[in-house]
Amino acid sequence: MSTDNSILLNRVFTRNTLREIVESNYSDAYVTAIRRYVANSYGKDNKQLISEIYTVLKREYRNEYYYKNTILNKLLLGVHKPTTTTALTEVSIGKSKADFVLINGRAIVYEIKTELDNLDRLESQITNYYKAITRVSILTCEAHSDALQRRLENSPVGICILTKKGTIREEKKPQEYADKLNKDTMFRVLRKQEYEGIIEKHFGALPDVSQFEYYKACKHLFCQIDTCVAYKEFIAALKKRGQIDIELYNQIPYELKFLVYFSGFKTDDYRKLHSFLQQKEVIPCTSLI
Structure with a gap:
């Protein structure tokens, strides 16, 4: 596939393009992709058009988005449950x-x-x-x-x-391997409210130090927790990050599951996207890639 084509396909399936569609009901990259990859777009709604562009991705240019969207659909939605x-x-x-x-x-x-x-x-x-x-x-x-x-x-x-x-x-099959677990590394992954919750749970209070010393003091306390216990708390904190509206998310087409899952959609965003997917007319492109 040519460089121009790969750049275009990479741009279509991004959170920036999705946000343009939700906020403006339009995206240059998306319209250009329709013109380039869809032989006959007449009478097709945006859901159908996106599906046809995604088919090109699957057939000719299996990029990182294709892999990520597939694993989310097959494992998170197919084997497990959100x-x-x-x-x-x-x-x-x-x-x-x-x-x-x-x-x-x-x-x-x-x-x-x-x-x-x-x-x-x-x-x-x-x-x-x-x-x-x-x-x-x-x-x-x-x-x-x-x-x-x-x-x-x-x-x-x-x-x-x-x-x-x-x-x-x-x-x-992957095997469990905990020999290299590092509490300093785990702590750096955590957000402030996450490590504060763990510290309060295990020590009863947060460090009473200056703002300048606060992060270092929190990390010091976290690193005092037994490694196995710290790891369980770490995983539990990360697990709480995934918060989506399941009912609205279930209506999202296969091709966009990954993008929407990680876009922090609100109810109005789902409504706007749903309306866009049903539309059969695309606003004429003002500038092409």
């Missing part, structure tokens, strides 16, 4: 960012390696993830499968394959 399981994305852990994290009773990091990625940073990413999460799995394509099997043969890391049909096949 009422009992929380999904997180782009979680900074050490010097790496976890692509996708699922938390129910336990937590697992999914590091995504698409056909467009290389495996150069994989070892350092895995090392960082194990400092805060005890299960790690790589979601990848058939082309990377053999190389990953060799590299991860004697490790606790799991391997999942996103097949050409769009299904997820587990080739190597």
Whole structure:
């Protein structure tokens, strides 16, 4: 696929484009994608048009969004339930960012390696993830499968394959590995209200120090908690982050599930998006990519 096409497809399925659609009922990137990828848009509503653009993504350019949206649909919505399981994305852990994290009773990091990625940073990413999460799995394509099997043969890391049909096949089950858990790393992932809640629970009060010393004092207290206990509190705090309106979210089409889940939608946002998806006319594009 040409660079121009890949840039366009990357832009269409982003939170910025979704926000433009919700707030303005229009997006240059979206309209340009219709003109480029939909052979006949006459009489089709936006839900149908988005589905056709997404089909191009699936068939010709399986980028990170395609992987993330697939794993959210297949695992969070297909295997688990959003009422009992929380999904997180782009979680900074050490010097790496976890692509996708699922938390129910336990937590697992999914590091995504698409056909467009290389495996150069994989070892350092895995090392960082194990400092805060005890299960790690790589979601990848058939082309990377053999190389990953060799590299991860004697490790606790799991391997999942996103097949050409769009299904997820587990080739190597992830094993629990807690030896590298690091309370300093876990603390840095937590938000202020999250670590304050844990500290109050275990010590009865928050540090009575200056604002300048406060963060350091909180981290010092957190690091005094037994590692296994601290990890359970850490995971419980992260699990509370996933708050969506299930009834409204269930109405979102498959292609947009990931975007909407992580866009912090309010009731009015769902209403506006629903109205847009039903529309059959697109405002003429004023500027093309």
